[in-house]
Structures are given as C-alpha cells and as structure tokens.
Amino acid sequence: MPEGAGAPSPPATPTPKPKPGSAVAAKLNAALAGRGAGGAPLAELRERASAVFHSLELPSWRRSGFWKTSFQDLDLDALAPIAREADDRLPEILAGARSAGVLVQRDASVVHVQLDSELAQRGVILCSLEQAAAEHTELFERYYLRRLPLDRHKLEAASAAFWTGGAFLYVPPGLHVEDPFQIVYEISAAGSAQYAHTLAIGDRASQFRLREYDVAGAGAEIATDALHAGQFELYLEDGARCRLAQLTDWGEGAVSDSSTSVVEVGRDAYCHWLPALLGGHLIRHHYELVVAGQGGDMAFRGVLFSQADEHLDVFAVDLHETGPSGGDVHWRGAVTGSSRASFEGLIQINPGAQQTHTYLQFHSMMLSDAAKLDAIPSVLVSADDVSASHGGTVGELDEMLIFYMQTRGLTRPQAVRVIVEGFFEPLIVQLDDPALEHQIRERIGAKLAAAADDIERYALAR
C-alpha cells in the first residue's frame, strides 16, 4: 500500500479549505488548457501527486438548482487498497464476448491478463501499468499524464499518487484489430479503495476497439463505502481510429467513483467514444476530448440512467486546439426515484482552431418528480471561422404513446420500457456490438423494473 493513502492531512501544513464551486471550479477551468503533468519519472510524479493529495480537502462541486456533488462525507481512513490473487476465470460481464485481449483488475491488483498471441507477436502490448512503467519505460514516460494534471482535486491526485495494477495498451502503427480489447476494474468488497489508471496508445493509422468496464464484482455486497478513483488516458496518433466504450455500473452498493478520462486525437485521427453510466451511489466523471491535430474528429456519445438515490455528475469538455476539426457530443439521460443527475458540457475552441465544427446536445427524460436532472451547456470560442452550438430537450413519458402500445397488448410497464429504450436506442445502436448493446438494454430494463412503482406514481400524479 502506498504510504499515506487514506491518511488524514498532516495538521502541520494547513491549507485554506476550497469553497465548493469556487476555488475548485476555477482550478478546473484553468486546467482546460489541456496540458498534463507528465514527462517526468513515475516516482517523481507520484511524489508530487501525493503532496497535492495531502494539501487538499475532498472535493465538492456546486450544481445548479441548489444541490451539490460532494465527496466530503467519504471517510478515506476507512478505505484501503485490497490486494488480490491472480484469477484464471473471466469476470461474468465478459461471458461470451469476443476479445483481442483482456485485463482484469480486482480491487488493487491486476488478476488476469490475456492477449492474443498473434497480436503480441505483431507488437501489441497489453499488460499492467506497473509492468509497463518498468519494462516499456520509454513509451510509458512519453505518454503517461501527457494530458492529465495532478492538482485539480484530491481524488485525481490520489489516483495519480497511489494507483496500483493499472492497464497499459499499445497498438503499433498500421495494425487493424477487429475484436475489442477489454479492461475490467472490479470492486469486490466494502472498504476497497481502488486507485485505477489506464493508459492506452493507438499508434499511427492503427484501428481498434477498446472497452473499459467499471463494475462491482459478481455477488459482491458493498454495504459500506468503497471508492474507485480512476484515471483513463487514450492517445490516438495521426490517422488512428478507435471505438471506445466505457461501461460504469457499480450496482446498488455504496461505491463512490471519481474518474477522469481524456482522449486525445492527432492529425486525421478519429475516436467514437461512448460512456454508459448505469449505476452507482455517487459518481463524478470528468471527460476531456482533445482534438490536437488537423482533421481530427471525435464523436462523443453517452447514456446515463439513475435510480433510487443515485447521484451521477458528468462534466465533459470538447476541446479543439487546432482546425479544421470536428466534434459531435450527444448524450441522453433518464432519471427515476429521488436520484440526481447533472450533465455539464463545454465546447472550447482555442485561438487558431479555425474551421472547427462541433455540436453538443443533451436530451433528458424525467421519470419521477422527486428526481433532479440538470443540463448545463456552455461554449468558449476563441476563433472566428467556426461553428459551435448546443441544443437539448427535456422529455416526459407520453401518455398517448403508452395508450397506443397498450392497445397492442403491451402492459404499461412494457410500454414504458419500449419508450425509454427507444429514447436511448439511437446511441446504443452505435456501439456496433450486439452483445454489449444487449447488456446495456437489459441493464436499463432492470433499472426500469426496479423503478416501476415510482414511475407509475409519477404518471398518476400528473
């Protein structure tokens, strides 16, 4: 266990406590210039991150509507990284899936790595990040934290300081891989502090698919706090193409998740990126799309669905450093129960990024009067020959549509499921992977079933 993880801040170096939404938010925006802390040896970066960790309080963000996303109730002293033994078995979530390679981290340890031997011969690397730092040091240091800073908030710093295991993927120039690489982060017990870090690189003109699953272990009952503090970096060099999906589903346990993901695309590179947030006690996800090369293009899709008292908070920035470039952000969210969800999206076009065309949209569906959902789009443009705009809708269940389906023999809950699935379908179908699509549809169906009484009550009250 890394020294200091979970320890209280030393009283000798008191720092002013940042006010929610002020100091923290300001730092966050300053960091959107897009540079990271990398380029130094790992030990030094860990040390710097650890110092930041000890200097900061747990973060809190003020959302609109007088509520906030706060990790300040989290008792870090009660959490610790838990080491696990190697395990030959694949996690349940990968059952039946075709894979080019699989890496599984359970709690604090990488427990399973397998890579297609032919791909290994052709230069693909899939291993723990610890191993990559030791054995592929040059590659590791070239990319590690290239776009991620250390000092935005305590949990990002914690992840950078204390990560163990971790995942490293390198796809060499020109290689096309059809089956997906699958990376699984599993939390299997209460009290687990999982500091996770994925670093993936698509070299020039490579093509591949990448999945990350953040899930509770099969049968794990996480009745008291557990933490996933994750960082994810994907760098796509010139002409590389990647379809990236990230599925977050911590189930109904008390998992808190503060994660940052960044994808950088180079010249003429392309990424289709789809996170699906399908369950978690408290989730704050920060996404950065960085178009760094001319002709770079990114499609950023996302679905979120919250139930009961879940709390999902998404911040996404679509950053264009050069033009011509393209961006297309399209998220959809539905809320049930007394859950909270927020989607804040920022388009940022830097000076000189001419001929950038990007659009940001968020569509939401309210399924409960006790739930809250905010959409906060903003646009920062520093170039004059661009198009950047945003849009969105707020929807509720259409009673006429429900009646229509009932006259065809569907029960009311079945009709509601059809509507909600249909709402998400335009995005889910873009995964272009029947097994994963099925998994997500089933999960949405299960969440709807769990919220059925609540949805009914809401409909009758209107």
Added chain:
Amino acid sequence: MATSLEIRNLHVRTEEREILRGVDLAVRKGELHALMGPNGSGKSTLANTIMGHPGYEVTDGEILVDGENITELAPHERAKLGLFLAFQYPVAIPGVSVANFLRLAINAQREEPIKVKEFGQQLRHAVELLDVDQGFTSRHLNDGFSGGEKKRAEVLQMAMLRPQIAVLDETDSGLDIDALRTVAEGVAKLHAEQGLGALIITHYQRILDYVRPEFVHIMMDGRIVMNGGNELVERLEQEGYDRIREEVAARA
C-alpha cells in the same frame, strides 16, 4: 376470444363535458360495420372508450365482450380479448422498428415467444397484403412516416396481431386514393381471410367503395340516431347530414 362486442346505453364524459349520451351498438366477429357521423358527434370518443383510454370516463352503461363487462379492464387486457384500435393519428415510437414492435406485441399476447421463422413468415405475408416494401418493417414505427405509411402500418399491425374485432378510427382520413385503396383492400382481405369483425369509423363515404359494410350506423350528438344497411351510405351521399338531422329532430 371476442366473438361479440356489445355496447349498451354508454355514457361517457371527459373532464369538460359529456360526449356520449347513451350509445347502443353491437358488432360480431365476421361482421363489417360502418359508423358515420359529422365532426364532433362522438365517433372517436367511442373508439377510444372501447379500448379504455384513461381520458374518458364511463358514467353509465356497459361495454360487453362475449357478455362480460370490460369497462374496468386496462387497455392491454382488452387487446388480449381480441379487440384492436387503428388510430386516427398513430403516434411515433422513436428508436423502435416496426418489426421489433410487432414482435413485442405478439409476444405480449403469448405464453411462449414466437419463433423467429414463424414471425418472419407472418411478417412477409402481411407486408405483401399491405403493398409495402420489406425495408418498411426496419424503419422506426411511425417516425417520419407519411400519412399513408402510418395508416398502412396500422393495418399491418392488425394483420399481424389478428384481432377478432377491430375499430378503425378514420383510417381513411388524409389518404390519397391509392393509399386508401391499399388500406381498404387490406381490411377487406383480413375480413375474408381471418374473419375479422370491424367497426369502420369514417367521415366520408370513400372507403366504403372498397369495403362494403353490411351494417351502417349514424351517430349525432353522442347517440346512434339511425341504423341500416349499405343504402344509408348512398342516402348520406345524396342528402348529407342535415336532412338526417332534421328527420331525427322531427321524430323526437
């Protein structure tokens, strides 16, 4: 399954006002009925009430299927008895293809899910009947459909779900003559092939050139004011609703 639909002294109101004021009507499986009447006479209210639309309150009277009162049943339970409503304004279901929706609806009425092959055969047959191309069934239901496509989709669903008694609420409205003929011939074939009973609600006479009803009813001000055969259609065509209104007034 329903072999008869009988409506007795039906009174229905919305939040604002009473719309049906004592409707009596009976439709048996295999029979074709036309329900005609001017705008606002209560035809669509009757159609929606038969299927259990929550916006309409039955204040008196009964709707009987094979002698059992169904006014307390949910719409999907009425569908399971073999009733069907073809909507005047079919709603779009974004993200759900025609074929997938049909499979869901068919499976909702069965214990075991329908076999892929059997479903495919039924779908091909229905598609031919309605003169639509195969690609039609992979489009999202009613999403961006033209008026004619929406009405074809309604009859396509009817062909697949095989109801005993269907209510067609102004299925002819907004159709050009070709679409009208296709839709009407579809209904006539389902009548001939499946023994479909139908209550065809219409404002005009056009659809009745292709589907010849044996029974014709005229509705005014929330009541059936006249019953007859096909000759009533011709009379309406020549005289219009005003003459009938006068006659009914004189009778009262």
